[in-house]
Amino acid sequence: MLIALNELQFYKNFDELARDILEMAKETMPDRLIYLTSFTKKEQTIVKLSETNDNICIHEGMVIEIKETVCNRIDFKNNTPLVFEDMSREANLDDLRQALVAANINSYLGIPIILSNGDTFGTLCAVHTHAKKISKKSITMLQRIAKLFSYYLDLERLAYRDSLTGLYNRQFLYKYFDESSTTGGALLFLDLDGFKKVNDLYGHETGDLVLREVALRLENFVQQHHGFAVRLGGDEFIINLVALTNREEISKLADFLLSRLSTWDTQLEAFNLSVSIGIVLYPSNEDNLLKILLKNADNALYRAKANGKNGYQFI
Structure with missing residues (x-):
């Protein structure tokens, strides 16, 4: 990375x-x-x-x-x-x-x-x-x-950086929004569906392998787009897409992420892992308070989970 x-x-x-x-x-x-x-x-x-x-x-x-x-x-x-x-x-x-x-x-x-x-x-x-x-x-x-x-x-x-996955950590995310979030963009709050079962049935070592693989896929994703990926903790991740506020384009990217994080090799396929995503847009040249953005994105994520998981919702 x-x-x-x-x-x-x-x-x-x-x-x-x-x-x-x-x-x-x-x-x-x-x-x-x-x-x-x-x-x-x-x-x-x-x-x-x-x-x-x-x-x-x-x-x-x-x-x-x-x-x-x-x-x-x-x-x-x-x-x-x-x-x-x-x-x-x-x-x-x-x-x-x-x-x-x-x-x-x-x-x-x-x-x-x-x-x-x-x-x-x-x-x-x-x-x-x-x-x-x-x-x-x-x-x-x-x-x-x-x-x-x-x-x-x-x-x-x-x-x-997060020590397990190598992605950015919560401290970087807050620092970025304190000092650099003037271009507007979209915050995607991701939570893995079925991850708890991985830890419960196969142990935390296997769970760590899953998290590192998810991080690798997210890092590859953001390298193709203008943004960065963060691990908040546990199986919660953030993707910040910089200067992108077009809902139709963001929807296409969210669909790609859903596909990318629900397709696994034979070893992980049995876990039935997928992802739910809450999405919030934020304007440029305004004081975008990260706590409020995260709260709104979390609410959208809750709605995505309630709708059957493996989906996304805008706030």
Whole structure:
């Protein structure tokens, strides 16, 4: 599960530490532009630059399709740096040649930033307009700096993530609505139907496996849409769809979730698991009190349960 940019803004001293990381890397490779990036499955975002460089067309906040980035060639699975001392001579970069020329980059070092659980944050990169030698010592130093940064990310992440499922937790949800809910959207309150039977008959270990599988499906869902998933506790989950208030479109997404969370493999099929959903819309540019939204969504969820479960209701 990747760290989203809307999570980073809540991290304590993120900007200050990111600058320190870049300064340390800059001391190691003073003639290069150094930058931090973050990844989603679809995009790479330039998070911070060591300095402005008019000769290299990269800027903070820049978003690039993941397939069009050099960093996508990094072997994240094995946490291996990617080194190109002279990119003009690399035939396997021909599909990126136009983008590299536009950015005016010809020397590249990309260090993967991996969290302790194996998740990818992004990269620490050093680039130059000309072909340049890259020493093993420089690579080792940037790897150490990236590792220090990953330790910080791990510590901050613990505050906003559910330890069992890896989804966001209640603290993140409240923080988001206190500081960031100005675009409007839809809050979906999900509760698993039949989950108590899983714990009663098969034990909490099996129940935890079910919750992790549900979380994985919800995370995959929100990665395809503009939003995030939260585990409130037990078998209760929240999906917040940002800037989406069209009831017809939300209904289609709710139908998809019902289908996705009632279809299981042979091992879990016997549990007859499904989900009920309560949905509340909230407007943009207003003080949306989360307690009230959750109460309304919970009321809608109760009605969905009362109507026979495996369904959804709007408030």
